[in-house]
Amino acid sequence: MSAVLSQASQGNAQGGKGAIRIEHVDKVYEAKSGPVQAVSDCSLDIRAGEICMIVGPSGCGKTTLLNAIAGFHDITGGAIYLDGQMLCGPDRPKADPGPDRVVVFQNGALFPWKTNLENVAFGPVVQGKLSKAQAAEKARGLMADAGLAGVEHNYPGEVSSGMRRRVEIVRALMNDPKVLLLDEPFRALDQLTKSVMHEALLEIYYKNKVTIFFITHDLEEAIFLGHRVAIMTTRPCRPKKILEVDIPHPRDYAVLTSPRFRELMEETVSAVHEEAVKAFEAGEKEM
């Protein structure tokens, strides 16, 4: 890869927020059939302000890794740091969930009993950082920026799935997080909505420069969005190959047809295919 291009892609990541260091992380959990090694000796450095795409076969343990960073469950070995501070490690196997690392869930987790505005305002209010009125004002501003003006007082169940996703991302950004943890957030969307969401996400990213840890199955999505793409091995999960996407940001959809994009795509496909075959042969259940 040419040094200039590589610098360009890193240059865009500068001024970013949280750097995540994953060091020799192991995760074994007890299933009915016995212990399962979901993650083994996994090390990955995610630079501050980069979009790091995590790609791997279904059930390879990507979500396990995300859950460990978010603090939803413990790890068996190794350590995870955020900006040098240990989140979890030998002495404290489980990180505390907190607003510096907000997750956007696979199936969406907007609270259906709160309006979109109440959802977005939720974080700062429960943390006691802003009063309800202040939070609502800030939420209204952020929602307008994300093209969500007009749906503030609707419930999530009343708006389209693409909009729900946007509301959820805005809800995360409301907390000024260091890291966004996205777990296949656009999986359930149709192709058109998905492409709109990609542009919306990039737009948000260019404004915020928040570090993004993004799990996906979709290789096109991975290369289009990511500064780097980490291809994970099938269970146990660890990086098999880390691909620098040397297409400079800001990007738009024209990138998809560029020759460099095709090259990167081929490189990724062959690496992922190998793992997918392994996973298929192992008969992993989709998680």
Next chain:
Amino acid sequence: MNPKIKPVGLARPRKELVELLRGTVLFSGLSPALIEKVADIAVLERAQKDAVLYRVDDPARDLYVVVAGQVNHAHGPATQARVLTKTMQPGDVFGWAALIKAPARRFATVTMLADTELLRISGAELMQALASDPEAARDVLARCAKMIVEDFTVPAWLAQVQDVPAGKGGSPMVQRQAAAGEIGAWEMFAYRLSKWAKSPTPYLMLVGFVLFFGAWYLLSEVFKVWRFASLPGPKTVLLEWFNPNPTYGMSLYTPDYYVHIWSSIRRVLYAFLISTGLGVPFGLFLGWSKNFREFTFPVFETLRPIPVLAWVPLAIVMFKGQESPVIFLTTLASFYATALNTMLGVQSIDESYPRAAACLGASKWQIFRHIVIPGALPFIFTGLQISVGVAWFSLVAGEMVSGEYGLGYLILASYVNVQYVVIIIGMVSVGVVGYVSSALVRLAGDYMMQWRVRELALGGGR
């Protein structure tokens, strides 16, 4: 041609117009050469304040870009637009219907809010200009699709196919206005009522009742079928019920009748309040805390199958007076229904909701308050509806054993005194009051779960 709208030629520098076009959502992806081409076919027009550019259903030929001024863009009521009226500012594009080949009719009415300058671009000419560059054409159409998606919650073609089921909450238009808070709860209720009256539901209901009473009448009073002969028919019951001087001393005109009804209602009310007050928190903790569940649930499950009637002797021994044993018996079954459903409600909450809340910085107590309670609410209200029904039938059992007033007592006393007509009056009264009470619980549930009502009205939500 509208006299209030006229071409003004190139009163503005071409460079400015090209810049403006480049800045629009629709054309921002085009190459400089193509932008020039678009600028070539664009005509600058000036429109006076209040002029109407086009109306809903006018033929759609042109696309417009606002250069200066302000434009009001109002979707017609037939569309599924997310926001019905929008104000277009300089740089905004509207009139995309001109790019759609099939109907090419306007979906909106466009009025000038001020003296306005517009760039008019013929849809056909634009498509022709784009034909030289399929890549660019694709880009423009994708952006157009994006604009449409942003305008409409549901794509128009889907909205046409999948209309909201009748009787479930009204026309999309009314629902949207209700969602936007433009229609009050009362108007919504009145609208639903008129919709209900127009639907087959009430007539089917009527047919059901007519068949039921007709069969009863024929069996007992006309043909006097074996075994039914001793059963009072509906005519006899109605005559007695509406008789100012009832043969057996019990009708709508006797104060005693209301004393019986009121004592039953009062007992059910107490029992329902106690069982809800205890059952909901108990169920919430059962669902929320694994430890709590492990040490209380087995006991709970052992007590639950014991029928209310089996508790009668103990209730009489344990509680003093007339009222408290009956209330205790009535509470018991309701409590089980409420607690069990509440527990299931908590367990039904998607794991990602508490996780998301924890991510957003909520404490354990805040998660309980903001996630667990509202998340379990749909199940809680199902439980409460069951609970109020169960309360009525355990009440009647309780009243048969103890007490000197109440519908259950009335039924038993009439049996002892061989007043079969009064038995039926008592039974029907229990039915009617029970139906009303569970309808009230359902209404309270709808009131507390507006989000759910709206989701269901839109056709099942997620």
